[in-house]
Amino acid sequence: MNGMLAVLWREYLFFKNRIWSITGSSLVAPLLYLTAFGWGLGRAVNMAGVTYVDFIVPGILALSTMNASFNAVSTPLSIARLYDRTLEEYLVSPITLFSFAAGKILAGALRGLYVGLILLAVAFVFGANFRLSGLFLLLAFLNCLVFASLGFLVALKVQSHPDMVRFNSFIITPMIFLCGTFFSLEHLPTHIQLFIKALPLTPASQGLRSLALGQELSWYAPSLQLLYLAAFLTWGLWASHKVE
Amino acid sequence: MIVLDRVSKLHGSKVAVDHVSLHIKPGEFFGLLGPNGAGKTTIIRMITALTAPSAGQITLNGHPVSRNNTAYKAQIGLVPQHINLEPELTVEENLRLHGMLYNMRRDEINRRINELLEFTELKGERHAPANTLSGGMKRKVLIARALMHNPMLLLLDEPTVGLDVFSRRRVWDLIKSLHARGITILLTTHYLEEAEHLCSRIGLLKKGRLIMTGSMEQLRDRVGPVVVAFSEDRTRLYFFREQAEALVFASGLTKEFTIRQTSLEDVFVKMTEESVELN
Numbered sequence: 468m469n470g471m472l473a474v475l476w477r478e479y480l481f482f483k484n485r486i487w488s489i490t491g492s493s494l495v496a497p498l499l500y501l502t503a504f505g506w507g508l509g510r511a512v513n514m515a516g517v518t519y520v521d522f523i524v525p526g527i528l529a530l531s532t533m534n535a536s537f538n539a540v541s542t543p544l545s546i547a548r549l550y551d552r553t554l555e556e557y558l559v560s561p562i563t564l565f566s567f568a569a570g571k572i573l574a575g576a577l578r579g580l581y582v583g584l585i586l587l588a589v590a591f592v593f594g595a596n597f598r599l600s601g602l603f604l605l606l607a608f609l610n611c612l613v614f615a616s617l618g619f620l621v622a623l624k625v626q627s628h629p630d631m632v633r634f635n636s637f638i639i640t641p642m643i644f645l646c647g648t649f650f651s652l653e654h655l656p657t658h659i660q661l662f663i664k665a666l667p668l669t670p671a672s673q674g675l676r677s678l679a680l681g682q683e684l685s686w687y688a689p690s691l692q693l694l695y696l697a698a699f700l701t702w703g704l705w706a707s708h709k710v711e
Numbered sequence: 712m713i714v715l716d717r718v719s720k721l722h723g724s725k726v727a728v729d730h731v732s733l734h735i736k737p738g739e740f741f742g743l744l745g746p747n748g749a750g751k752t753t754i755i756r757m758i759t760a761l762t763a764p765s766a767g768q769i770t771l772n773g774h775p776v777s778r779n780n781t782a783y784k785a786q787i788g789l790v791p792q793h794i795n796l797e798p799e800l801t802v803e804e805n806l807r808l809h810g811m812l813y814n815m816r817r818d819e820i821n822r823r824i825n826e827l828l829e830f831t832e833l834k835g836e837r838h839a840p841a842n843t844l845s846g847g848m849k850r851k852v853l854i855a856r857a858l859m860h861n862p863m864l865l866l867l868d869e870p871t872v873g874l875d876v877f878s879r880r881r882v883w884d885l886i887k888s889l890h891a892r893g894i895t896i897l898l899t900t901h902y903l904e905e906a907e908h909l910c911s912r913i914g915l916l917k918k919g920r921l922i923m924t925g926s927m928e929q930l931r932d933r934v935g936p937v938v939v940a941f942s943e944d945r946t947r948l949y950f951f952r953e954q955a956e957a958l959v960f961a962s963g964l965t966k967e968f969t970i971r972q973t974s975l976e977d978v979f980v981k982m983t984e985e986s987v988e989l990n
Contacts, residue, residue, distance in 0.1 A: 469814045470812060472811065473812045476811060480800060481799065551795060552795040555791060555795055556809070556856075558760070559761065560784060560813060561782070561813060563779055563781065564778065564779060708778060711756075
């Protein structure tokens, strides 16, 4: 527990020192999506019975929290491991690997939630309609935890910075566009639908959209997210035992 | 204190450390000396659980080494070879983070920060970000950080590498005053002068094997306390028990020669350099 608090304190200092650059850089892409696909295209298009802008806000929230949480952990931790070697200070200290992982992942997830809340505020100011509830925020935070855990795992497995760039290009970026963020999956062939539904971002975009539009939340979303969280966390802990 | 029992480390098929056994007693200042690639840093990394031994066992006061053995790790302070301070945090924040990681109370952390900034003469740099400090200052912060939690064993992995002569001397003074306070120290270095100046016992590493241990006097006695050195195609060293024997030998030389007390460098060359012709 003390180890986790120490890690969180370090992450807080980093966040405090860079709050404006973190906030700005995290919001550029989602605001562009909102402007182009939401207010530009979205005024004239309806999807799934609602205006397009209302349709894509939950999707953009899902992808933004994914990006913010993943990047808050993956790049800094891989640099700490491969270049600064500041990771060794944590590995040498008498904290458990679980408390180290928990601190890093929680800090990354809180960064994701911070970006998500700002995005919701901006979308609200610009006239998007969505239902905000505790369950909605909980599901968004679960998405943050899933991708912060993935960031932790990837940071401990990559061998260089270009590896991290490749992971972003081949795994993270395709999910931004595929996982039901900008369009409904209904029109896709069944086997492609099944594949996309199994990806870790899809339950977030689908589940958040259901809640935002006042529909019932399917068990599929939180169950799959919890499954991914457990898998990434376990794999990440195993990787932290092995990392040298 | 710390015991290494037939410890080995393989990197693939390459042997980095080969059956090293070592016992460092409380209060001792032990130096591991060896050329680059001899296995010094690998031994430090195994003691700190940063890498696992391929064979053998390491214990500190009976606690076996393990990445999750917090009782073991709490007894060790590490000054790594590379500067691994949090670059954007200030000197004080780096020390505070360390104190928190070692589960120290807040008042204890504050007290130790003040003590150590005084001890390392870094009070003026308290609020300076680590990445704005000079190399010598960063080394001092690394030492202060390693001492925050009052470790029983301090590991110094090439602590003066890359420093100018003046900074190196200042770090030596700091290390000597630490040993005077009773801290057990394991230092690795490839600076012979550093080991000779600081350590009460020295181990020579060659290609991962600990080939010799002892005090400076014991090492000198093992090879011969008097050396005759002369140049042919390369410097040749001949070791003798007595000055008189050396004189007799030297009287037959046609080259220019020197007769002197054997230095650590002579011992080191004799024990690690296979190409040197030995008597």
